[in-house]
Structure formats: structure tokens, C-alpha cells
Amino acid sequence: MLLWLLWTAxxxxxxxxxxxFVRGQKFQxxxxxxxxxxxxxxxxxxxxVWDIDLFDNEAAVIAGLKAQGKIVICxxxxxxxxxxxxxxxxFPDSDKGxxxxxxxxxxxxxxxxxxxxxxxxxxxxxxxxxxCDAIDPDNTGRYANLTQxxxxxLNLKSxxxxxxxxFLAKTAAGYGMKTGLKNSLDIIPAVSSIMDFAVNxxxxxxxxxxxxxxxxxxxxxxxxxxxxxxxxxxxxDRRIDCNSAGVEGMSTVMKNLTLSGYTYYCDxxxxxxxxxxxxxWHPKPPKSTTTRTPRPTPTPTARxxxxxxxxxxxxxxxxxxxxxxxPTTKPTSTSRTTTSSRxxxxxxxxxxxCTQKHWDQCGGNDWKGCTVCAAGFTCKGVxxxxxxxxx
Numbered sequence: 378m379l380l381w382l383l384w385t386a387x388x389x390x391x392x393x394x395x396x397x398f399v400r401g402q403k404f405q406x407x408x409x410x411x412x413x414x415x416x417x418x419x420x421x422x423x424x425x426v427w428d429i430d431l432f433d434n435e436a437a438v439i440a441g442l443k444a445q446g447k448i449v450i451c452x453x454x455x456x457x458x459x460x461x462x463x464x465x466x467x468f469p470d471s472d473k474g475x476x477x478x479x480x481x482x483x484x485x486x487x488x489x490x491x492x493x494x495x496x497x498x499x500x501x502x503x504x505x506x507x508x509c510d511a512i513d514p515d516n517t518g519r520y521a522n523l524t525q526x527x528x529x530x531l532n533l534k535s536x537x538x539x540x541x542x543x544f545l546a547k548t549a550a551g552y553g554m555k556t557g558l559k560n561s562l563d564i565i566p567a568v569s570s571i572m573d574f575a576v577n578x579x580x581x582x583x584x585x586x587x588x589x590x591x592x593x594x595x596x597x598x599x600x601x602x603x604x605x606x607x608x609x610x611x612x613x614d615r616r617i618d619c620n621s622a623g624v625e626g627m628s629t630v631m632k633n634l635t636l637s638g639y640t641y642y643c644d645x646x647x648x649x650x651x652x653x654x655x656x657x658w659h660p661k662p663p664k665s666t667t668t669r670t671p672r673p674t675p676t677p678t679a680r681x682x683x684x685x686x687x688x689x690x691x692x693x694x695x696x697x698x699x700x701x702x703x704p705t706t707k708p709t710s711t712s713r714t715t716t717s718s719r720x721x722x723x724x725x726x727x728x729x730x731c732t733q734k735h736w737d738q739c740g741g742n743d744w745k746g747c748t749v750c751a752a753g754f755t756c757k758g759v760x761x762x763x764x765x766x767x768x
Contacts, residue, residue, distance in 0.1 A: 475530030485530060511549070733751065
């Protein structure tokens with residue numbers, strides 16, 4: 378009898394582990410700040426899956442999310458060297474390729490390098506030590522399409538990506554964690570069987586969502602992110618983002634390009650998840666890895682680093698179904714600007730007597746943190762009036 382009970386418990390646990398990720402799960406993704414776990418329960422309360430930055434979130438944040446029953450995916454760049462990361466000095470120069478177009482602080486990396494894989498193994502262990510349930514390794518998909526724009530300078534091809542994703546998934550599995558495929562549409566047939574979920578950006582905008590049919594048919598979720606050109610999201614954008622070919626069954630969110638707490642869903646609801654802290658997140662424009670024709674509707678080509686917030690009078694931190702508000706002001710552009718002047722008056726006030734480091738937020742609507750940058754950096758309007766950053 379005891380043996381039977383033990384076997385039953387083991388079977389149930391195994392079944393639950395296998396069902397950690399299932400098709401259609403609602404999710405939230407926040408990469409420009411940290412979920413404020415002091416505001417529990419965090420909206421959206423009905424989203425079981427949360428994707429957050431590995432480096433910026435302490436173990437306590439992850440534990441706080443899991444205490445609310447959340448499955449936590451931890452994001453990190455697996456395909457690029459980023460000069461602001463704490464382990465940046467560990468990458469040999471010989472393993473760095475070309476600078477990413479428009480992103481001078483990042484370079485492609487040689488994924489077959491023993492040293493690079495050692496660094497990624499340490500990152501995956503860090504994710505496990507912090508309590509992450511899964512990893513979201515980013516910046517790998519552009520190896521699959523060696524156009525002039527995506528030339529990595531290391532002669533990396535799609536076969537290299539398949540081998541690299543296999544390595545990442547195997548390493549994560551050694552710590553009991555799951556692995557997702559970020560974009561990288563060209564290698565889906567080769568790796569979908571070993572991936573536990575997918576994360577896609579703009580497949581509806583680029584007419585690419587049907588490529589994920591194998592994931593959905595296997596009851597694996599596709600966490601789908603679209604970046605509408607206007608906020609609040611228009612009915613036209615919502616129809617395209619939620620009803621395009623291949624989108625049915627996906628877990629779709631519509632976000633401002635910053636990937637902060639502000640999120641729209643296909644059912645007409647939106648949330649503004651409370652967040653805390655600045656950001657080291659460097660947004661990148663997603664690129665298509667196929668030859669499909671994008672929709673004619675204009676889409677953003679570069680991610681700013683802020684999100685317009687809805688009026689606080691209509692926001693309830695315990696609700697996930699809220700009437701969409703009309704912001705009192707709207708950004709005139711969603712692309713990066715070249716302004717170098719610091720705002721004379723930071724919207725929302727500011728905190729005197731403190732200094733922000735490189736890449737930190739230093740101003741913007743409702744900003745209440747530091748407004749002075751460290752020596753050598755200037756508070757620049759990245760997406761004024763919403764966001765200013767020390768650059």
C-alpha cells in the first residue's frame with residue numbers, strides 16, 4: 378500500500394511537471410523594471426506565467442511571484458555580448474562578432490565557443506539558484522538569416538543555432554528548468570520537440586504566426602507579443618494582433634515597446650502591473666527571419682524605453698478587467714530620438730541628491746526617482762515626454 382501511494386505521488390508530480398506549460402496560458406512579460414511584490418496580489422492575477430529579467434530581479438522577487446502561484450521564466454541574452462552585464466568582462470574578444478545594427482553596446486557571440494558556453498552555463502545556474510522555473514534565451518534568431526543587415530561577423534549559421542539551443546535546453550534541464558525558443562522561426566522544425574514553449578515578437582504583424590503550428594498542436598504555449606503603433610490599442614490593431622492567421626491558441630499580449638507593466642489583452646482588458654526600480658533593459662527591434670510579406674499597417678522599428686501609463690484614477694491593482702482609458706497625452710513617436718538635452722523640469726517630479734548610472738532612467742512622466750546622471754553621461758529624451766535615460 379505504501380509503495381502504491383509513493384508511486385501515485387510520483388506520477389502526479391511528474392504529470393504536474395510536464396504540464397507546467399500548456400497551450401493558451403495567459404502571461405505577463407516585464408523586462409524594463411521589477412514586479413513590485415509588495416503590491417500583492419499583482420495583476421494580472423489570472424496570468425500563471427511571468428517572464429522577467431534574470432539579472433535585474435533578485436531571488437526575493439522570484440520567490441514572491443512563486444508564492445502567488447506564478448510560473449517564472451527568466452530572460453537573458455544568449456546570443457549577444459552586452460557591455461553592461463556583470464559578466465561582460467568574461468567574454469574573450471575573439472568570441473565577439475559584429476556590433477548589432479543600431480545597438481553599439483552589443484555584439485554577436487560565437488555560440489560554439491567553450492568559454493561562451495561556460496558563461497551561459499553560469500547564467501543558467503544563476504537562474505536555478507534564484508528559483509526560476511524556465512529560461513528565455515534571447516538574441517539567437519538572427520543567426521538563421523545571414524542577410525547583410527544580420528551578418529554576425531562570425532560565419533554563424535542556422536545549424537550552429539540548433540546545436541546551441543540543444544546545449545541550452547540540456548543545461549537548463551539539468552537544473553529542472555524548462556527552455557523556450559525566442560523567435561528563430563527557421564529552426565522550429567529542428568528544435569520544437571526539445572523546446573517547452575516559444576516566445577515570439579510580432580508574428581501577426583509580419584504574417585509569420587502559422588510557423589508555430591507544431592508548438593500549438595503539441596499543447597505547447599506560444600507567448601506572443603505585439604507592439605501596436607498606438608495606445609490605447611485601436612480596434613483595428615487588436616483585430617490584426619489577435620485574429621491574424623495562426624494566432625488562435627496563442628497567448629497574446631499587446632505591449633508598449635519598453636515591455637514594462639502596461640499590457641493589453643485580446644479579451645479587451647488591460648493591466649498596469651506595479652513595478653519598481655530602473656532598468657538596464659536595452660530594447661531591440663524584432664526582425665523577421667522569413668520572407669513573408671509584413672502587413673501594410675505601420676509597425677514600430679525601434680523600441681523606446683518607456684511605457685505610457687493610464688490615469689491612476691481608473692487603475693485597480695487587484696483587477697485585470699478594466700475599461701480602457703484614453704491617456705491625457707500621447708507620445709508623438711515610438712522610435713528613438715537624438716535629443717541630447719536634459720528636460721528642464723522632469724515630469725512627475727524627481728528625487729534630489731542622488732545620481733543615476735549609465736542606462737538608468739532619469740526622467741519622464743510620473744518619474745519620481747533620480748534626475749541627475751553620473752559623470753560622463755547625460756539625461757537624454759529617449760521617448761519624450763515618457764522616458765529619459767542616462768546615455
